[in-house]
Amino acid sequence: MLPELSRLVDVQEIDKVIMEVTQSLERLPQELQAESAALEAMQAEYDAQAQELENLKKQRQETEREVAEMAEGIKNSRQRLMEIKSNIEYKAMLKEIAFKEDQRDQKETRVLELLELIEAQKGSLAEQTQGLQEQGETVARRRQEVETEVAKLKGELAVLEKQRKELRKGVPxxxxxxxxxxxxxxxxxxxxxxxxxxxxxxxxxxxxxxxxxxxxxxxxxxxxxxxxxxxxxxxxxxxxxxxxxxx
Ligand SMILES: [Zn+2]
Structure with missing residues (x-):
């Protein structure tokens, strides 16, 4: 075999290793980026659901306030009932009280529904908290690994480039x-x-x-x-x- 061809085979071998190292140096940060993106997506989902929990809590407060208002209104109506002399007015007032009580009952049912929703939402958030923590740890661990690996590969690449330069000198x-x-x-x-x-x-x-x-x-x-x-x-x-x- 021609000696320059033998040297060219060596150049190709080192070029292939350099190509692999270069590809790893590109791939590793992309892998880390993918893990980080997954974490960000999980965090965004968590934030949206936490906001939903806040909304449910506000609805509950609002609805409870309405129930209290209605109860107050019913109490007032019952007091006025004592003072009514006319039979027709009395019946009308009873009807009105029944209507208000029905509305209050509906609101109370809504409060119970909201309480259930709030509990479910809290449970879902607790689960997500665990997932978030795990993903956060994964990202931190991977970042460490990638940094170590990248530093190692960069060192290897520097040595390989030097060797490559030397080998190429032997080829026309x-x-x-x-x-x-x-x-x-x-x-x-x-x-x-x-x-x-x-x-x-x-x-x-x-x-x-x-x-x-x-x-x-x-x-x-x-x-x-x-x-x-x-x-x-x-x-x-x-x-x-x-x-x-x-x-
Ligand atoms: Zn061929």
Whole structure:
């Protein structure tokens, strides 16, 4: 194999690691953001329900005040009843009192309903409080983890970039340019081994003459199908590599 190709394989390996690290550095803050957004949504829901509880409490106070007012009105009507002499007026007043009592009863029923709603709302809020606390802890823990991981990855990236720079020095500029061009179009793999005449980048057969030239190791050959730069390793070397990685 041409020595510059061997170095280019090393460059590609490190480029792939750099790509993974870079992707992790992008992904981790997004994951944290998703957890934070979930917490914010839970908090917003909690606030809305807490507001609803306040509304119910106000309704209850208002309705209780109305009941008290009605009770006062009924009491007054009953007192006036004592002073009425006319039978017709007396009956009319009784009717009026019955009507007021009916209205008061309805309001009292409403107060009971409101009390039930208030209790249910309190229960729901208590449950949400627990969920909120758990999510808050999750976010705090995740933030810690992400910060630690990001710091570690940034350190790794700095080392990798340095190594990459050194490795690239061993590859001719023209070849590097071609490598970058193919790499961007072939999902990060620009140089690919050939095994038994098959390009392992696209799993297609290369031309027999290309395979012969490749084995001679004097010129740079690209796959006719995927355009990747090709290299050939002695079969023993490949088998060793395969059995080595399998164990
Ligand atoms: Zn190919």
């Amino acid at each position: 500029a023209q070849l590097l340019k071609r490598y970058e061009f193919i790499r961007q179009r072939r999902n990060g793999t620009a140089i690919s081994p050939v095994d038994e005449g098959v390009c392992l980048g696209c799993h297609m057969n290369i031309l027999p003459q290309q395979f012969i030239d490749l084995q001679k190791g004097v010129e740079i050959i690209q796959c006719p199908h995927c355009q990747r730069i090709l290299y050939w390793q002695e079969e023993e070397a490949l088998e060793e590599g395969v059995s080595g990685s399998a164990t």
